[in-house]
Amino acid sequence: MPAAVNTAVYPVDVAGVGPVEVSVAEYGSGQPFLLLHGGAGPQSVTGFAERFAAAHDVRVLVPTHPGFGGTPRPEALRSIPGLAALYNALLDQLDLQDVTVIGNSIGGWITAQIALLKSPRVSGIVLIDAVGIEVPGHPVADFFSLTMDEVFQRSFHNPEPFRVDPATLPSAAQAIAAGNRAAISVYAGATMTDPALAGRLGTLEVPTLVLWGDSDGIVDVDYGRAYAAAIPMARFQLLVETGHSPQQETPDQVIRAIWDSAETDFAAFAR
Amino acid sequence: MSKTAVTRITHSCHLIEIGGRTFLTDPWFSTRPGYYQGEPIAAGIADLPRLDGVLITHEHYDHCDLDAFAAYRDHSVPLFTAETVVDVARKHGFTDVTALAPWQEAEAGGVTITATPAKHGVYEVTFVLRSGPEAVYFAGDTMLIPELSEIPQRLGHISLALLPTNGLHIRPANNMQVVMNAQEAADLTAILKPELAIPHHYAFTKGFLGDRLITSSDKNPQRYQDASRDVAPGTSVRIVQPGTRVEL
Numbered sequence: 001m002p003a004a005v006n007t008a009v010y011p012v013d014v015a016g017v018g019p020v021e022v023s024v025a026e027y028g029s030g031q032p033f034l035l036l037h038g039g040a041g042p043q044s045v046t047g048f049a050e051r052f053a054a055a056h057d058v059r060v061l062v063p064t065h066p067g068f069g070g071t072p073r074p075e076a077l078r079s080i081p082g083l084a085a086l087y088n089a090l091l092d093q094l095d096l097q098d099v100t101v102i103g104n105s106i107g108g109w110i111t112a113q114i115a116l117l118k119s120p121r122v123s124g125i126v127l128i129d130a131v132g133i134e135v136p137g138h139p140v141a142d143f144f145s146l147t148m149d150e151v152f153q154r155s156f157h158n159p160e161p162f163r164v165d166p167a168t169l170p171s172a173a174q175a176i177a178a179g180n181r182a183a184i185s186v187y188a189g190a191t192m193t194d195p196a197l198a199g200r201l202g203t204l205e206v207p208t209l210v211l212w213g214d215s216d217g218i219v220d221v222d223y224g225r226a227y228a229a230a231i232p233m234a235r236f237q238l239l240v241e242t243g244h245s246p247q248q249e250t251p252d253q254v255i256r257a258i259w260d261s262a263e264t265d266f267a268a269f270a271r
Numbered sequence: 272m273s274k275t276a277v278t279r280i281t282h283s284c285h286l287i288e289i290g291g292r293t294f295l296t297d298p299w300f301s302t303r304p305g306y307y308q309g310e311p312i313a314a315g316i317a318d319l320p321r322l323d324g325v326l327i328t329h330e331h332y333d334h335c336d337l338d339a340f341a342a343y344r345d346h347s348v349p350l351f352t353a354e355t356v357v358d359v360a361r362k363h364g365f366t367d368v369t370a371l372a373p374w375q376e377a378e379a380g381g382v383t384i385t386a387t388p389a390k391h392g393v394y395e396v397t398f399v400l401r402s403g404p405e406a407v408y409f410a411g412d413t414m415l416i417p418e419l420s421e422i423p424q425r426l427g428h429i430s431l432a433l434l435p436t437n438g439l440h441i442r443p444a445n446n447m448q449v450v451m452n453a454q455e456a457a458d459l460t461a462i463l464k465p466e467l468a469i470p471h472h473y474a475f476t477k478g479f480l481g482d483r484l485i486t487s488s489d490k491n492p493q494r495y496q497d498a499s500r501d502v503a504p505g506t507s508v509r510i511v512q513p514g515t516r517v518e519l
Contacts, residue, residue: 031479098307098478120302123478206304207481233443235484262442262483 005029012093014086017076020066022086027060028053032096034087035062038105038131039143039184040155040245041176042069045104048247052255061094063087065110067183070176078186080106080132080194084113091121102126102258104247105218106188112197112231115206124207126258129216129244130227131188133198138223140192143184154217156243201230208234211257213242213249225271235266275405275430275519279511281312283334283411283472285433290402292323292380296409296433297334305481306333309474309490313514316342324379327352328411329395330359333475337363351377351384353396371396373418374425387422389413392441392449399426405519408432408463412439412472414448415455420462431519432465432506435472436495437488446487453489457498460506467519468508470495 007025014020025042027049037045042064049060065083067073077086087110091099099122103111108130115125131140141154148166152159166177208231212224221238228236237257242250257264273291280286283297299308300316316339325348327335335356341363350360354370361368369377371386373396378384382402389395391413399422400407406427412435413419422429438452450472451459460468470492477486496508511517 098476100478100480115304118304120304120307122304123307124305124480124484126480204304205306207477207484209480209484233485235443258480261480262487 010090010093012086012089014077014082014089017082017085018074020074020077020086021072022066022090023064023069023071024090025049025062027062028057029059030057031059032099033058033060034091034099034101035060036087036101036103036107036110037062037065037068038103038107038245039180039188040105041180044245045107045247048251048254051251055255056259063090065183065187067186068180070179073183073186080109080113080187083110083187084117087114088117088119091119096121098123100124100126100258102128103130104128104245105131106184106192108132109188109192109197112201115204115208116200122206124209126209126211127227128211128246128254129213129219129224130210131192131219132194133201133227133230134193134195135223135226138220138226140223141218142190143192143218144190154243155245156249157213157215157241158249159243162248198226198230202232204231209258209261210234210236211246211254212236212238213244213246214238214240215242216244218244235261235264236269237264237266238269275402275407276516277407277431277433277469278313278516279469279471279513280314281308281310281513282475283328283435285409285471286320287400287407287409289400289405289407290380290382292382292402293320294324294326294382294400295319295322296326296398297328297411298325298340299333299336300339301336303332305477305485307476307478309476311513316340319343321345322348323382324349324351324384326384326398326409327356327360328389328397328409328413329353329391329393330355331393334411335359349379351379351386351398353394355394385426387426388416388418390416392444392447399429401426404428405430408465410434410459412450415451415459419459422463429463429465430467432460432463432468433471434459434468434495436470436492437473437475437490439475439486439488442485442487450488453492453494454498456495457502460499460503460508464503465506467517468499468503468506469511469517470508
């Protein structure tokens with residue numbers, strides 16, 4: 001039975017940006033999670049949210065970053081720190097406590113940036129194949145120079161079940177895809193990195209779990225290890241036969257990695 | 272004669288009344304990512320009575336929240352602390368800071384304050400407050416170590432003991448134990464033989480993920496009460512909600 005509860009549009013006043021309307025889908029009830037999608041858009045995480053809420057007593061909030069999924073983006077909202085400020089304010093507005101923020105790809109970058117705001121409402125973060133830091137010798141794949149076929153190839157261990165030919169999409173879906181692509185460019189830039197981010201992460205005290213697909217062709221495993229190494233006390237775990245979008249490709253591995261993390265032997269993933 | 276009494280504020284933060292004086296222990300009045308009381312904070316800084324002294328066992332944030340406690344109205348209040356707290360206390364503007372090593376003592380308003388041993392992830396001391404025949408032992412978040420059994424011989428009868436019970440382990444540090452557990456707290460109760468013992472430092476949580484990745488702990492103080500019934504039947508153990516004043 002689907003665990004979706006509702007979708008609401010929240011007006012949020014964001015310092016330095018102004019009023020922003022953000023659409024949030026909500027699944028289940030219980031322990032709160034904020035789940036942030038990457039450049040693939042909200043539909044790349046909603047299936048996972050539904051599955052997570054069906055498996056455990058969790059309340060999963062899935063916002064659509066303004067500009068994605070055909071939603072409007074205020075002109076002043078044009079950076080990852082801006083999105084972090086938006087979601088920080090949303091957590092205040094909803095008066096949520098003990099929130100774990102989970103983010104994939106660009107959503108992971110937003111998650112790291114939220115952690116840097118050090119809200120006591122955020123008790124933990126999970127970075128899933130996140131982008132955002134610079135790691136010498138391990139660049140983020142140049143998304144804008146890749147064909148969609150190459151994006152699917154690099155995003156999944158086994159791309160076949162996920163591959164879509166954009167030319168076959170209805171025109172409305174093509175318009176949304178174009179909007180997503182434009183939003184990625186505005187928020188994350190061409191490099192999808194912030195050279196100062198890794199240094200700032202060294203100030204974090206928040207419990208952090210870094211999950212990485214062993215077949216990620218967008219940001220490789222060493223990049224993931226570097227992400228974990230940049231955050232004090234972060235724990236790193238590889239997900240097997242998994243690419244850049246684990247919550248789509250191996251969602252049960254991700255749920256287990258989070259829920260049963262007390263039982264994980266993290267030494268097995270150290271080098 | 273004034274009553275000896277204790278009011279738990281939260282975690283290991285108490286107001287102790289003894290000898291007509293009032294002392295605050297291990298101030299913690301705020302929260303940070305990954306550090307939560309897990310229970311109410313029964314008083315804000317502005318609600319605190321006039322304090323005759325403040326005891327601080329060690330510098331960890333959940334015991335030494337000087338960023339918040341710096342809002343206390345009187346920065347000349349005497350602080351009695353582990354030596355590792357002295358510099359940070361002075362940096363927060365407190366002018367009367369005394370470091371006490373184990374078995375060293377000081378006096379505040381006729382109450383004798385004696386530092387006692389401790390063992391934790393960092394250097395720590397615990398404290399005994401004495402006024403006449405009554406004495407309160409405040410154990411911060413120490414492990415049970417053999418030196419603590421010297422307290423009755425050296426300092427006499429303890430009337431009231433405030434003890435940690437969560438047996439906190441740090442998972443990334445080879446699951447090292449850093450705080451006594453319920454059975455160990457009961458064993459210490461049997462050594463100290465107070466009339467009254469109150470557990471603390473059990474509701475603490477690092478949040479959903481932190482309790483899985485960083486710490487493991489026993490959040491049920493009932494286990495201490497049950498264990499004490501077996502090994503320290505002469506002591507009354509009371510589980511006290513924050514904000515409740517308990518007289519000896």
